[in-house]
Amino acid sequence: MSDLPAYGAGVTVTRPRPVPRDLYAVAAAVLLVTAAVLVGRYVYTYDDLIVGWPPLLGRWDPHLGPGTPAAVVVAAAVVAYGPAVAARLPWRALLPAAWGTALAWTWSLALIDGWERGVAGRLTTSQEYLSVIDRWHDIPATLRDFNGHILLHSADNWPAHVAGHPPGATLTYVLLDRIGLGGGGWAGALTITVGATAGVAVLVTVRALAAERLARRAAPFLVLAPAAVWMGTSADGYFAAVAAWAVALLALAVTGRRLWWAAGSGLLFGLTCYLSYGLTLFAVVAAAVLLLGRRGVRARPVLFVPLLAGAAVVPVAFTAAGFDWWEAYHLLVERYYEGAAGVRPYAYWVWANLACTVLITGLATVAGLRRAGGVLVRRRTEGVRADGARAEETRLAFLVAAALLALLAADLSGMSKAETERIWLPFALWLLAACAFLTRPRGWLAAQAVLALLLNHLVATGW
Numbered sequence: 001m002s003d004l005p006a007y008g009a010g011v012t013v014t015r016p017r018p019v020p021r022d023l024y025a026v027a028a029a030v031l032l033v034t035a036a037v038l039v040g041r042y043v044y045t046y047d048d049l050i051v052g053w054p055p056l057l058g059r060w061d062p063h064l065g066p067g068t069p070a071a072v073v074v075a076a077a078v079v080a081y082g083p084a085v086a087a088r089l090p091w092r093a094l095l096p097a098a099w100g101t102a103l104a105w106t107w108s109l110a111l112i113d114g115w116e117r118g119v120a121g122r123l124t125t126s127q128e129y130l131s132v133i134d135r136w137h138d139i140p141a142t143l144r145d146f147n148g149h150i151l152l153h154s155a156d157n158w159p160a161h162v163a164g165h166p167p168g169a170t171l172t173y174v175l176l177d178r179i180g181l182g183g184g185g186w187a188g189a190l191t192i193t194v195g196a197t198a199g200v201a202v203l204v205t206v207r208a209l210a211a212e213r214l215a216r217r218a219a220p221f222l223v224l225a226p227a228a229v230w231m232g233t234s235a236d237g238y239f240a241a242v243a244a245w246a247v248a249l250l251a252l253a254v255t256g257r258r259l260w261w262a263a264g265s266g267l268l269f270g271l272t273c274y275l276s277y278g279l280t281l282f283a284v285v286a287a288a289v290l291l292l293g294r295r296g297v298r299a300r301p302v303l304f305v306p307l308l309a310g311a312a313v314v315p316v317a318f319t320a321a322g323f324d325w326w327e328a329y330h331l332l333v334e335r336y337y338e339g340a341a342g343v344r345p346y347a348y349w350v351w352a353n354l355a356c357t358v359l360i361t362g363l364a365t366v367a368g369l370r371r372a373g374g375v376l377v378r379r380r381t382e383g384v385r386a387d388g389a390r391a392e393e394t395r396l397a398f399l400v401a402a403a404l405l406a407l408l409a410a411d412l413s414g415m416s417k418a419e420t421e422r423i424w425l426p427f428a429l430w431l432l433a434a435c436a437f438l439t440r441p442r443g444w445l446a447a448q449a450v451l452a453l454l455l456n457h458l459v460a461t462g463w
Contacts (some may be wrong), residue, residue: 019385021374025370026363026366026367028366029363029366030363032355033055036054037055037355040352042344048343048348049344050138051341051418051419056461057419061461062458063460066109066112067107067109068116070111071456072453073108074101074104074224075105075452076449078445079442080442082219082224082441083441091207094210095200095203099200102196102199103192103193105223106196109229109452111337113460114428118186119188120185121184122234123188126158129173132162132170133161133173139174139321140321142167143321143322143323145357147323152338160331165276166325167318168271168321169239188232191237192232192233194238194242195232196231196241197241198241198245198426199223201247201248202244202429202432203215203219204251204403205244206433210257211395211396212391218435219362220432221441224445224448226360226448227360227429229455230425236425236426238275239279240274242275244272246272247285249262249268250262250265251289253303254294255295259303266306266310266311267311269310273325276426278415279418281410281427287429292399323342333415341415353420359421359455360424362449364438364444365435368400368434368435368436368443371436371437371438375390375396376394379394379397396434404429
């Protein structure tokens with residue numbers, strides 16, 4: 001007989017380690033962004049896309065600023081200690097801590113561009129809301145006449161952002177000015193302060209509908225989001241917070257809290273629709289909340305009374321003042337295609353918009369979404385056999401999937417050609433919750449921080 005050992009006896013066979021599926025998803029996302037950059041720069045021209053650094057609205061501008069040291073310190077602290085602190089801090093302390101850290105992160109990123117360019121001047125440019133404050137001396141009369149200035153060929157047409165949103169957006173800053181807090185500095189401070197609460201609202205929702213442990217795992221990612229580059233003094237950050245709290249209060253209402261939470265949710269949903277036409281798509285997320293909380297809905301169907309009553313307040317008030325939302329929306333569509341949308345190619349933006357989403361949510365979210373998809377697939381195969389932990393994960397994955405569906409609907413509509421790095425902030429924040437599924441969070445958090453710092457230091461973002 002041969003003296004050679006039998007195959008496998010005493011021999012260590014080294015097999016190549018499989019590449020984690022997360023890395024395949026990340027590689028696909030990197031390729032998507034790379035394609036959007038290359039096609040945007042070498043296939044199309046500026047006159048085609050009307051953005052300076054496709055797929056982002058901005059320009060190449062490497063720079064440092066007074067916010068640079070603070071941003072690096074905040075990022076390092078969250079990467080090093082964020083997961084442990086989020087896991088151990090009492091829940092009531094975690095929420096204000098998350099808000100405070102998000103404020104620090106957003107402010108430091110904004111101040112990389114300096115006070116004037118990064119904060120005070122953002123909302124005062126010719127296309128922004130503060131440029132028309134002087135035209136709102138008589139608020140009821142302005143609301144009645146608002147639709148007459150939406151189209152480009154109309155007399156004294158509104159600037160792009162004012163015309164592109166219902167008057168609730170502009171009226172917010174008008175009222176801020178009326179109480180003595182006028183100017184870009186106060187407007188920027190309000191926007192950052194309110195916008196930073198959006199992540200807290202997501203945490204409240206995840207805890208109510210899924211599990212506290214998942215909310216705690218998601219907390220550092222919501223705090224250190226690359227989206228904060230645009231949350232800082234973009235009014236869409238303020239819109240994101242209003243929409244997020246509408247969802248959070250609804251989640252609290254359907255999971256057994258007081259009915260007044262439903263009234264508050266309805267009020268904020270109504271306001272959301274008068275801040276941005278596109279945020280009516282949050283009805284998809286609201287439907288997901290009602291489905292996840294169907295036991296509570298069945299037990300207390302009366303919650304629809306305060307919910308619908310609250311939702312009617314803002315629309316009734318604006319309609320009584322003379323503003324016609326439906327007419328304004330149809331005029332906006334016409335205005336939209338009179339301007340940049342009539343030039344920007346749908347064939348590029350329908351997928352380049354998704355590249356923008358990768359940039360504002362980060363590669364960690366891409367991996368988290370892959371895992372969320374896996375959770376939903378397993379749920380279909382396991383059915384009712386899933387244990388409690390699996391059921392909680394399924395609920396979170398379902399909520400994230402609803403937000404993704406709303407975002408995809410916005411994309412396919414053709415009403416979001418470019419600038420989705422700010423327009424889609426309200427949807428993007430909910431995608432970040434998928435990061436609760438990730439293991440080794442510090443590595444993913446580091447990737448998020450590096451992306452945000454590179455974007456803010458290399459590209460001069462603007463709108």
